[in-house]
Amino acid sequence: MKTNESSDKAIFGFWIYLMSDLVIFAVLFATYAVLRTNTFGGPTGMQLFSLPNALAETLILLTSSFTCGLAMLSAYKKNTKNTLIFFGVTFILGALFLGLELTEFSQLIASGNGPDRSAFLSAFFTLVGTHGLHIATGLLWMAVAMVQIKVKGLSDHVMSKLIRLGIFWHFLDVVWIFIFTIVYLMSHAL
Amino acid sequence: MHYKIHNYIIGFILSVLLTLAAYASVVLQLFSLPVLLSIILILAAVQLVVQLVFFLHIDEGKDESWKLYAFLSTVPFILIIFLGSIWIMNHLDYNMSPTHISQYMEISQGGF
Numbered sequence: 001m002k003t004n005e006s007s008d009k010a011i012f013g014f015w016i017y018l019m020s021d022l023v024i025f026a027v028l029f030a031t032y033a034v035l036r037t038n039t040f041g042g043p044t045g046m047q048l049f050s051l052p053n054a055l056a057e058t059l060i061l062l063t064s065s066f067t068c069g070l071a072m073l074s075a076y077k078k079n080t081k082n083t084l085i086f087f088g089v090t091f092i093l094g095a096l097f098l099g100l101e102l103t104e105f106s107q108l109i110a111s112g113n114g115p116d117r118s119a120f121l122s123a124f125f126t127l128v129g130t131h132g133l134h135i136a137t138g139l140l141w142m143a144v145a146m147v148q149i150k151v152k153g154l155s156d157h158v159m160s161k162l163i164r165l166g167i168f169w170h171f172l173d174v175v176w177i178f179i180f181t182i183v184y185l186m187s188h189a190l
Numbered sequence: 191m192h193y194k195i196h197n198y199i200i201g202f203i204l205s206v207l208l209t210l211a212a213y214a215s216v217v218l219q220l221f222s223l224p225v226l227l228s229i230i231l232i233l234a235a236v237q238l239v240v241q242l243v244f245f246l247h248i249d250e251g252k253d254e255s256w257k258l259y260a261f262l263s264t265v266p267f268i269l270i271i272f273l274g275s276i277w278i279m280n281h282l283d284y285n286m287s288p289t290h291i292s293q294y295m296e297i298s299q300g301g302f
Contacts, residue, residue, distance in 0.1 A: 012256060015256070015257055015260055016260060019260050019261065019264040022264055022268060023264065023267055023268065023271065026267070026268040026271040026272050027271055029272055030271055030272045030274075030275035030276065031275075033272070033275070033276050034275055034276060034279040051213070051216070051217065055209070055213050058209055059206065059209065062202065062205050062206060062209065063202075065202075065241070065245055066198055066201075066202040066245075069193075069197075069198040069201075069245055070195070070198060072193070073193060073194075073195055073198070076193070167246060170241065170245040170246050171246070173241060173245070174238060174241050174242070174245075174246070177209075177234050177237050177238060177241070178234060178238075180209070180212075180234075181212065181230050181231065181233075181234040182234075185212055185213070185216045185230050186227070186230070188216050188217075189216050189223065189226050189227060189230065190223070190227075
């Protein structure tokens, strides 16, 4: 009973942290929206961003959010093997997403369109990079969680951590919907 | 914690369809700009609700109603920050600052 109460408190606190994280992203989205047209004579989003690449990233992250849900369902059923398998798949998809994003970043920087090129690109790298940093943190967390499942099994203590990890991963997919819409789709619409 | 697998399957299928619909509406260029912008923003908002309900279980019973309340009280902050910034910065630009670097040059040269 005591573990359940402290676990509930931890989940509540973590949810409040995510709400404050949303405010951080709101600020970065606002910065991007304001500076979107300030290209300083450089290339615009329409010239730089590949929509098929952004769609692939979106579908990969969405699928990883789904497999993360399946991992949590397996964890609730105390099925250690399936929990590890689904977290493993989630981890691979997350790493694939991060790989695509870093490839895009390195191509932009290599072609002279890094964050120092214009206010528009500074805002782009800050917004999308902050999301990518969250994904990288989530991957590290997931790797540690998988080791803990392996070593300690699905104890109450480990379950409480997994619930927070699951919420965090779904949350990152929610933020990405708006990056996909406001950064990528709108760059080709406007 | 009585989440079921069909919650996740429904959420996943709806999210994929909403993503593809938004992508197709931009690529196929069937709509005028204001209509297109409205469509993709509405699709994003719908997908937000889908994922909050099916993945984050924000509509969970009274035990976890704080999830919903915490989120709903964050939304006004997000809207004020996002829409407020765009509104203020557009008007600052309109009222105060030259829109192009060459106008700065003219003003500073004219001043001397």
